Amino acid sequence: MHPRRPDGFDGLGYKGGGGSREEPGGNTFSARSFSSTSDLSHWVTTPPDIPGSRNLHWGEKTPYYGPGAAPTPLGGTGEEPYPGSCSSGPGASSEQLNRFAGFGIGLASLFTENVLAHPCIVLRRQCQVNYHARHYHLTPFTVINIMYSFNKTQGPRALWKGMGSTFIVQGITLGAEGIVSEFTHLPRELSHKWSPKQVGEHLLLKALTYVVAMPFYSASLIETVQSEIIRDNAGILECVKEGIARVIGMGVPHSKRLLPLLALTFPTVLHGVLHYIISSIIQKFVLLVLKRKSAHSHPTESASPVQSMLDAYFPELIASFAASLCSDVMLYPLETVLHRLHIQGTRTIIDNTDLGYEVLPINTQYEGMRDCINTIKQEEGMLGFYKGFGAIIVQYTLHAAVLQITKIIYSTLLQSNV
Numbered sequence: 001m002h003p004r005r006p007d008g009f010d011g012l013g014y015k016g017g018g019g020s021r022e023e024p025g026g027n028t029f030s031a032r033s034f035s036s037t038s039d040l041s042h043w044v045t046t047p048p049d050i051p052g053s054r055n056l057h058w059g060e061k062t063p064y065y066g067p068g069a070a071p072t073p074l075g076g077t078g079e080e081p082y083p084g085s086c087s088s089g090p091g092a093s094s095e096q097l098n099r100f101a102g103f104g105i106g107l108a109s110l111f112t113e114n115v116l117a118h119p120c121i122v123l124r125r126q127c128q129v130n131y132h133a134r135h136y137h138l139t140p141f142t143v144i145n146i147m148y149s150f151n152k153t154q155g156p157r158a159l160w161k162g163m164g165s166t167f168i169v170q171g172i173t174l175g176a177e178g179i180v181s182e183f184t185h186l187p188r189e190l191s192h193k194w195s196p197k198q199v200g201e202h203l204l205l206k207a208l209t210y211v212v213a214m215p216f217y218s219a220s221l222i223e224t225v226q227s228e229i230i231r232d233n234a235g236i237l238e239c240v241k242e243g244i245a246r247v248i249g250m251g252v253p254h255s256k257r258l259l260p261l262l263a264l265t266f267p268t269v270l271h272g273v274l275h276y277i278i279s280s281i282i283q284k285f286v287l288l289v290l291k292r293k294s295a296h297s298h299p300t301e302s303a304s305p306v307q308s309m310l311d312a313y314f315p316e317l318i319a320s321f322a323a324s325l326c327s328d329v330m331l332y333p334l335e336t337v338l339h340r341l342h343i344q345g346t347r348t349i350i351d352n353t354d355l356g357y358e359v360l361p362i363n364t365q366y367e368g369m370r371d372c373i374n375t376i377k378q379e380e381g382m383l384g385f386y387k388g389f390g391a392i393i394v395q396y397t398l399h400a401a402v403l404q405i406t407k408i409i410y411s412t413l414l415q416s417n418v
Contacts, residue, residue, distance in 0.1 A: 105406055109317050112402040114167070119159035120395035123147060126225050127353050127388025128336040129343045131364060131380065135354050136387045140397070143390035149356025154228045158351070161231065162224030165239035169213060169220045176212040181205055203273055210272040211265060216243035218342045225343065227351045227359045257365055258345025267338050267369045275327045283323035290315040317403060325396050332392065333385035337372050340364060
């Protein structure tokens, strides 16, 4: 299960409540809730992905980089200052600019992942489920060409279909994770001093969340791959209706080839848990590397205010970008198998990704995950698992470009304010 993008199965960044921890040298730091105003004011996070989380911070918030690594309270209020900001005078406008810039950076990343990247997600999924296709679209050049053909024959809606349902699925998964955590007391985050038991309970929470959201994800997947030529103008809550109907066995009649939800549980949970683990490890590793690189490249005495602010906001976004990219690439074959199993027997009609026009039915007869893997390997070859891979390249190239442009704009604004 993955949009990227989906893609999320990513919990809200809950942090455990009170308590304190001792640091070497006798300093005591209070552990506060992540939901506190002072934390939210300088956190820059990315939206959740479906499935898999990109924001597992093992009991800690985003590391501070460069000068101001150990912020001190202002005026006894307990609020932490922004790097290079002051409480009054000219620093007040600088602080407002910093807050606005931090919000803008996060918003730009969210907009890219969930809106600009959606056409890539649509085409990628259509290629993955199209077992008829002779052209695998492994490069971005063929992907851009087929996107143009779809837009020309069906209009812009052909590349933006199902976007509303992806947001609904994200909301369902976030809510499900919070509710399951409240009733089962399974941890939504891992502390520094985690144990194997805590890791197992945390992953169990993620697995239960994937199971709850699975029927709604199936409905959302159908909306994104169904051809616009024969698609009805369904309401924005259609995926909720179809998901509930899939669970209770009512609604639009399906063929006998439709796999029961129980048969989809293992591949769905497997993909979701692996995506979450890979993205979390890579994100943590990239943050550590960026922290050390920043410490060596820009010592506290020589770092400029502009560089200090860039080091405060961008490492989190870069780490999230790298984590999402690596996990999507590594699990692409499994995602192809998962999408074919979800779409089988749903009487879905997709666009012809070879020609750019006409439509094709999905008439696969896989008996399960193992049979799907063997059939793809025998009939389409190993590259059959990577159909539509060029869309991934286009998607993350676009995301990297937006991050770079945002960084340039932010640096320009900050320098003009210094």
